[in-house]
Amino acid sequence: MAATAYAAVVSLRRVLEDILHHAPKRILLDPQHFQSLLQKITSFQHFLEDYDALPITSKPEAEDELEGQLAKACYAAEDIIESFVLDQILASSQVQVDRILTRFSQDFPKVMQDVDFIEKKVMKIKGKMEVVKDQQPVSSLHADGLSRRLAPTANDTTTGLDSHLLQLKERLVGDEPKLQMVSIVGMGGIGKTTLARTVYDHPLIVESFEIRAWVTISQEYDMREILLALLHVTEILFGKRKQEDSANNFVKFVEIMSKHSDEQLGEQLRKNLYGRRYLIVMDDMWSTKVWDEVRKYFPDTSNKSRILITTRLSNVAVNFDSDAPHEMDFLDEDKSWNLLCEKVFLGEVCPPELEEIGKQIAKSCKGLPLALVVIGGLLAKSQRTIVQWKYVAENLVSVINLGNHEQCLKILSLSYSHLPIHLKPCFLYMATFPEDREIRMSRLIKLWIGEGFINPIVPRSLEDIALEYLKELIDRNLLIVQRQGALGKMKSCTIHDLLRDLCLREAHKENFLCITKVYDVDIPPNIENTRRLGIHRSTKHYRYNPQVLNTLRSALSTRSLVCESEWISPWLVPCLKLLRVLNVHDVYSPEDIIQLVNSRNDLGGLKLSSYCLKNLSNLGKLESLILDINWRGEISVGDFGFPHSLKKLSLRGCGLPWEDMRIVGSLPKLEMLRLYDGAFVGNVWNPSEGEFARLKLLQIRSTDLKYWGAENTHFPSLEHLALSFVYLQELPLALAEIHTLRSIELDHCKQSVVDSVEQIREERESLGYEDLHIQVSKERLWDGF
Numbered sequence: 001m002a003a004t005a006y007a008a009v010v011s012l013r014r015v016l017e018d019i020l021h022h023a024p025k026r027i028l029l030d031p032q033h034f035q036s037l038l039q040k041i042t043s044f045q046h047f048l049e050d051y052d053a054l055p056i057t058s059k060p061e062a063e064d065e066l067e068g069q070l071a072k073a074c075y076a077a078e079d080i081i082e083s084f085v086l087d088q089i090l091a092s093s094q095v096q097v098d099r100i101l102t103r104f105s106q107d108f109p110k111v112m113q114d115v116d117f118i119e120k121k122v123m124k125i126k127g128k129m130e131v132v133k134d135q136q137p138v139s140s141l142h143a144d145g146l147s148r149r150l151a152p153t154a155n156d157t158t159t160g161l162d163s164h165l166l167q168l169k170e171r172l173v174g175d176e177p178k179l180q181m182v183s184i185v186g187m188g189g190i191g192k193t194t195l196a197r198t199v200y201d202h203p204l205i206v207e208s209f210e211i212r213a214w215v216t217i218s219q220e221y222d223m224r225e226i227l228l229a230l231l232h233v234t235e236i237l238f239g240k241r242k243q244e245d246s247a248n249n250f251v252k253f254v255e256i257m258s259k260h261s262d263e264q265l266g267e268q269l270r271k272n273l274y275g276r277r278y279l280i281v282m283d284d285m286w287s288t289k290v291w292d293e294v295r296k297y298f299p300d301t302s303n304k305s306r307i308l309i310t311t312r313l314s315n316v317a318v319n320f321d322s323d324a325p326h327e328m329d330f331l332d333e334d335k336s337w338n339l340l341c342e343k344v345f346l347g348e349v350c351p352p353e354l355e356e357i358g359k360q361i362a363k364s365c366k367g368l369p370l371a372l373v374v375i376g377g378l379l380a381k382s383q384r385t386i387v388q389w390k391y392v393a394e395n396l397v398s399v400i401n402l403g404n405h406e407q408c409l410k411i412l413s414l415s416y417s418h419l420p421i422h423l424k425p426c427f428l429y430m431a432t433f434p435e436d437r438e439i440r441m442s443r444l445i446k447l448w449i450g451e452g453f454i455n456p457i458v459p460r461s462l463e464d465i466a467l468e469y470l471k472e473l474i475d476r477n478l479l480i481v482q483r484q485g486a487l488g489k490m491k492s493c494t495i496h497d498l499l500r501d502l503c504l505r506e507a508h509k510e511n512f513l514c515i516t517k518v519y520d521v522d523i524p525p526n527i528e529n530t531r532r533l534g535i536h537r538s539t540k541h542y543r544y545n546p547q548v549l550n551t552l553r554s555a556l557s558t559r560s561l562v563c564e565s566e567w568i569s570p571w572l573v574p575c576l577k578l579l580r581v582l583n584v585h586d587v588y589s590p591e592d593i594i595q596l597v598n599s600r601n602d603l604g605g606l607k608l609s610s611y612c613l614k615n616l617s618n619l620g621k622l623e624s625l626i627l628d629i630n631w632r633g634e635i636s637v638g639d640f641g642f643p644h645s646l647k648k649l650s651l652r653g654c655g656l657p658w659e660d661m662r663i664v665g666s667l668p669k670l671e672m673l674r675l676y677d678g679a680f681v682g683n684v685w686n687p688s689e690g691e692f693a694r695l696k697l698l699q700i701r702s703t704d705l706k707y708w709g710a711e712n713t714h715f716p717s718l719e720h721l722a723l724s725f726v727y728l729q730e731l732p733l734a735l736a737e738i739h740t741l742r743s744i745e746l747d748h749c750k751q752s753v754v755d756s757v758e759q760i761r762e763e764r765e766s767l768g769y770e771d772l773h774i775q776v777s778k779e780r781l782w783d784g785f
Helices: 002-022 031-053 063-090 094-135 145-149 162-172 192-200 203-208 223-237 250-259 260-272 290-296 314-320 335-344 350-366 369-380 386-392 398-403 407-417 424-432 441-451 464-475 497-509 546-554 568-573 591-595 610-614 658-665 733-737 751-767
Strands: 179-184 210-214 280-283 306-311 479-485 490-494 514-517 532-535 562-563 581-583 605-606 624-630 648-652 672-676 697-703 720-727 743-747 774-776
Touching: 002 031, 002 407, 031 063, 031 094, 031 203, 031 335, 031 386, 063 094, 145 350, 162 179, 162 306, 162 532, 179 192, 179 314, 192 210, 192 260, 192 280, 192 306, 203 398, 210 223, 223 250, 223 260, 260 290, 306 314, 314 464, 335 350, 335 369, 350 369, 350 386, 386 398, 424 497, 441 490, 441 562, 441 581, 464 490, 514 581, 581 624, 733 751, 743 751, 751 774
Parallel strands: 179 306, 210 280, 280 306, 514 532, 532 562, 562 581, 605 624, 624 648, 648 672, 672 697, 697 720, 720 743, 743 774
Antiparallel strands: 479 490
């Protein structure tokens, strides 16, 4: 329940701070009530963060019970408080307001009573946490933990590792005399340890290094344990300890060395290594901190010694490696099939009748060696029949989740269990998206912010902090960068299917979110109480289940709706009055959506009537909006009422004259503006002073605009300009004076526009501004306007 509890606490804290600092003046409330609750909720957040930071073996018990109660109490408080504010906003008479105040005065004390009860439990656990901290020994070793520090001896498969093995051998036995650091990086289960072990035991490596030692570094590493494990190996090699001490008598060795300090152990290790060619493998490294502490004990005597690490974290590999990190990739279909066959048939040939379905099973493992090994073990112990193998193929995900085959997800879940608590809700949220979906990072960041997952850090923006969260998940190989822009900026990401399965499993376990389809026969349990609801399209065109639809309408606690089904959105959304995050597409009758004043985030792909356009301003927290006006009726600037909270706006087909651009230019928070297919029409655009004060990106596509009279003061924050299929004669030279401008992209533009961009570049150079990145699709220049 850690992710759910933390998300609930952070979300409620943000709601309280929002109300205390930004509530409309017409809202009647007693700030003292909310301030008192805010103090307690902030204390709960700090408690959860401190609790999460404790070593797993040192955490007091009863975690799930308390976290479940905490999440439930926070959700109840959030419902009461947000309903209290929303009802006042929508109230049409003083009589209604009085009823609202009376109801709140009855409900709020009950919430505080529950919070006070939880606070007492938290204080008790805090006391236990302090005792744990005080009782932590200077060094703590147990026989059960020592085996983790020795090199693994499992007979892991090496299928698909030949090219990796060759490259690593070349790096380890290369001619560079200086001490070299080599890293293997990749997601959990991809075979890093297997590869490291294979090269460690290769005859060439054994022959080349006088000393070889292996130590496993966990996230909760103990420096003394690491030094003892390495020292023990070197002591045996030089006859200072008997060989049998390496296993059974390691505890005795620890006792003998107990009088020595960590510094003394390290110095002895350094003496044992000095002047000798050594290879040290540090497996499963989670941070560079451990390397910073131990590196001084690895002498460099220019004798071709090497340090090899494995890690899931790209930033650790980059900071450690003397050269580029060695990245492990997923197996292709042929290697996946070979590995599966090796595990199932143990050298025998696959029966012809099983080959086709077997290759389908191998492909379903998505190139992850760990999954292939686990499924191979299952098939090796099952009947070799087409029926049995088809069952496995059709239920591959559930097979992985069976009790006897927990190893796969158990190892994958290590990455999740070791995530800092502030990243866990962000990771579980990935289950909201359909399988194999490419996700725009800008969209993901907006959704996280709207959910309230991001902790504010003054003076940084929430977007910057969310991007840092995203990069942390990528560094941990939990997310995969799918696309990058021309400047190397990450554009989209995806998540491996097996990791998404892990997300779903943990999310369901914690009641974090609910995913459904309107065609489902079975109704997901507890859907009416879910806070986050994802409705996916169905690939099968079955008749929808009315019972599912009726149940969805009763999900009144839902704060987040990500809907992939076009027709259900206008039918369902009006029932969810407390929605905070709304991501829908192709909504044709959204009058009721306009009443969702609580919605912060990502209302996209709307097709609206003019009545609704006027009332968009009611969405006072909306940050992103896409308007696609595809009818031929006349509309005017008076039909629009954009909320001042907008940061991103896309318009298509509006047909407004350029002089009406002032309604957009006056939006105080607007950072991204995209104008498509005649959003504004006419030959001339002359912006006004003071407009677009915070605009960073301007994209214009398919317009009859010919003359743009911009001055440097009109777009003071502009960073990126993109033009395509435009009739412009040239760009304003004044753009050169915008010091924030970084890039200009041109596609299907006149040669005269390209020439004007070169003039802008030259003018910027004369002004001493940063170099301008220019991207021109030269093969697509339009000269026939």
